[in-house]
Amino acid sequence: MRVIPFRFEGNRFWLLDQRRLPKEEVWVPCQTAGEAADGIREMVVRGAPAIGVTAAYGMVLAHLSGQDPAEADRVLRKSRPTAVNLFYALDRMKPHWGDLEGSLREAQAIWAEVEATEQAISQHGARVLKGQVLTHCNTGPLATGGYGTALGAIIEAHRLGRVSHVWVDETRPYLQGARLTAYELQKAGVPATLITDNMAAYFMAKGQVDAVILGTDRMALNGDFANKIGTYGVAVLAHHHGIPFYPALPLSSVDPHLETGAAIPIEERSALEVTQLRGVQIAPEGFPAAHPAFDVTPHTLVTGIVTEKGVLYPPFDDALRGALGWG
Numbered sequence: 001m002r003v004i005p006f007r008f009e010g011n012r013f014w015l016l017d018q019r020r021l022p023k024e025e026v027w028v029p030c031q032t033a034g035e036a037a038d039g040i041r042e043m044v045v046r047g048a049p050a051i052g053v054t055a056a057y058g059m060v061l062a063h064l065s066g067q068d069p070a071e072a073d074r075v076l077r078k079s080r081p082t083a084v085n086l087f088y089a090l091d092r093m094k095p096h097w098g099d100l101e102g103s104l105r106e107a108q109a110i111w112a113e114v115e116a117t118e119q120a121i122s123q124h125g126a127r128v129l130k131g132q133v134l135t136h137c138n139t140g141p142l143a144t145g146g147y148g149t150a151l152g153a154i155i156e157a158h159r160l161g162r163v164s165h166v167w168v169d170e171t172r173p174y175l176q177g178a179r180l181t182a183y184e185l186q187k188a189g190v191p192a193t194l195i196t197d198n199m200a201a202y203f204m205a206k207g208q209v210d211a212v213i214l215g216t217d218r219m220a221l222n223g224d225f226a227n228k229i230g231t232y233g234v235a236v237l238a239h240h241h242g243i244p245f246y247p248a249l250p251l252s253s254v255d256p257h258l259e260t261g262a263a264i265p266i267e268e269r270s271a272l273e274v275t276q277l278r279g280v281q282i283a284p285e286g287f288p289a290a291h292p293a294f295d296v297t298p299h300t301l302v303t304g305i306v307t308e309k310g311v312l313y314p315p316f317d318d319a320l321r322g323a324l325g326w327g
C-alpha cells in the first residue's frame with residue numbers, strides 16, 4: 001500500500017507531517033505559498049520529487065490567496081537549495097502566473113508526471129536488482145508523491161521475485177531510513193532489516209549485499225550527483241567491494257546547467273538535528289556540530305543510472321544527453 005504524502009482538497013494543500021512518522025499520521029493544511037515553503041524548509045514534506053510537487057501547488061495557493069506570484073515564487077525558491085526538482089517545478093509554473101486555472105492544470109501535470117516517470121523507473125530499476133539490496137535515506141512514495149524512485153524499484157523487484165531482502169540504512173541524522181523507508185517497506189510487505197549507517201561495510205564485507213540503489217536530489221550532465229549525506233561513503237564502500245551501485249531519478253532531476261557536480265549547492269541544516277535525537281539532547285549542550293544534509297558522489301563510482309527512459313551506462317555525458325533528447 002502506497003502512502004501519498006499530500007493531497008489538494010478544499011483549496012488547501014494538505015501535507016502528511018513526515019516528522020511525526022512512523023508513530024503518528026498528522027496532516028498539516030497549507031493555505032498560502034508561504035505555508036508550503038515552511039513545510040518544505042521544516043521537512044514536513046521532503047524528498048526531491050515531493051518537494052517539486054509541493055512547490056507547484058504552493059503557486060496554486062498563491063493564486064487562491066491573492067498573493068503576488070513573483071513574491072510567492074521567491075519565497076518558495078528560498079525554502080531548500082539542493083533538490084533541483086523545486087526549481088524545475090517553479091520554472092514550469094512561471095508561464096501561468098496570474099492564471100489560476102492554468103496554474104492548477106500545470107501543478108496537476110507535474111504531479112501526474114511524477115507518477116508516470118516513477119512507474120517506469122521502478123520497472124527499469126527492478127530489472128537490475130537481485131538478491132539482497134542496500135538502500136540509503138528514503139525514496140518511496142513519501143519522498144515523491146508517486147511510486148518512489150529507488151524504493152519503487154526495490155518494491156517492484158521484490159514483487160517479481162528478484163529481491164529477497166533489503167538492508168535499510170537508518171540515515172543519520174534525520175533518520176529517513178529508520179522512520180520512513182522501514183515504514184514503507186513494512187506496508188509493502190518487503191522483508192527488510194534496519195541497520196545503522198556504520199554497519200553497511202560490515203554486511204558488504206560478509207557478501208550479504210548484492211546491489212545498492214538510492215535516490216538523487218540533483219545530477220550533473222556527467223553523472224556526478226547529490227544525494228542524502230552518507231551516499232558518497234556508501235558508493236566508496238560498494239566500489240571497494242565490487243557491488244553494483246545505482247542512483248535512481250526522473251530526468252527532471254538532471255540539472256542541465258551543470259557539467260559536473262562541483263557546483264551543486266549543499267544545504268547546511270541546524271546543528272541541533274545532530275546534537276539532539278527527536279528532541280532528546282545527545283551531545284553536550286551547545287557543542288558544535290556540522291550538518292551538511294547532502295554530499296556529491298562522482299560518476300566514476302556509479303554502475304548505472306536508473307531513469308524513466310531506462311538504465312543508462314557510461315559514458316554518462318553521452319547517455320544523459322541522449323536520454324534528454326539532446327542528440
Ligand SMILES: CSC[C@H]1O[C@H](OP(=O)(O)O)[C@H](O)[C@@H]1O
Pocket residue numbers: 046047048049136137138139140143144148149150176214215216217227228229293
Ligand atoms: C526520491 S529522491 C529523495 C531524496 O531526497 C532526500 O532528501 P531529504 O529527505 O532531505 O529531502 C534524500 O536525499 C533522497 O534520496
